[in-house]
Amino acid sequence: MSTTPPTATQADVDAEISAASAAYDAELRAGTAPRTQPRLDYAPYRSSRLRHPTKDLHHADPESIELVAPVFGHRDVAVDEADLTIQDGGEPIGERMVVAGRVVDADGRPVRRQLVEIWQANAAGRYVHKGDQHPAPIDPHFTGVGRCLTDDDGGYRFTTIKPGPYPWRNHHNAWRPAHIHFSVFGSEFTQRMVTQVYFPGDPLLALDPIYQSIVDPRARERLVAAYDHDLTTHEWATGYRWDIVLTGSHATPMEQEDDA
């Protein structure tokens, strides 16, 4: 593991982000289709340098096992795991918040009864993870881990605490915008994905190499939850909506109906 102190400044990284953005604009002007996913090779995110494949992904037609997904059920997930504010025998500190939405595929079909997992820092920007060295307090009443199963409409809903931003070592004075990590399964294995959801108006979004690795502005805005006053509850919690669209499945609509 490298222990060299980071020497790049935020200004250096900003310049690299701008250069990548300009290169993408040129790509678009040359007629390339908009990118919807992050670049895997994104120099401003230093640890991507040696961890991205350099060869093109190989096209594969999914086989039977890849056309289905693991089954999770109430054996795996207890209902109260969707509430991160009641897990450790006391109230966590911070802005209580509901994050809710639907998991659908690229054809708009709900992903039913599937597993959604989240993990996040506490209100002070600290993870319970033993590797987190940020000198901010651990909240004894907050683990930052939640799970739920989607309902018959693909809906999910978590009650949690708004996470704080936290420093990391990508470059000097690097800070991650507030985010919640999401792990989502689809109705087939080819739809498996892990991502992060962010919050509107965060000034750190423009500075963050991980968020900016999604070089298309419209694509990266899909990871920003929307404040939703209808999800906000009187004298209890603010509400954010974030809908999760997975890739398209390979099943025909008829097969899906039969399965339902």
Add this chain to the structure above:
Amino acid sequence: MSHVREQPDQVPVPGQTVGPFYGYALPVAGGEQLVPATHPGAVRLHGTVTDGEGTPVPDSLLEIWQADADGSLPRAEGSLRRGYPFTGFGRAATDGGGSYEFTTVVPGAEPGRAPFVAMTVFARGLLNRLFTRVYLPVDDAALREDPFLAGVPQERRHTLVATADEHGYRFDLRLQGDDETVFLTFPRHEA
């Protein structure tokens, strides 16, 4: 009602790196054991994840998904709270030396295909998940005749095939470099 609502195509949300701190959230007790070690036919599937300089990757997470030994597609729950119906799903983090290990069974194959275990790779530094397949060397003729493997350039094909060793099967993942593992994209995936 048997109709499907007509809706405009929606654009998938982007992936992001799993980051460094998933370790207390995603791995679960028994996640790497699809069957107990005492199960008849239990095999060890293990290997190391390395980066473009051959350095082990200690902060990656692998998931596998596979058919049962008789080729049937698992439909049982219980991957997060193992009670040992065969669920077909496993999850394992790499250790400090970049190594991982699953205990599972050799999946049955479809007629005319070689048996494989589907695998998804997540890591700090990896901005989106990667898919691959772990083909198991249990039937040389099936490996030779598998239509998917036949379409992979010959000089890269070996990166998709585990090797038998005294413990079971070894499958090393190289995220980058000369011997880079073949990673997959499926129809309906986008750039």
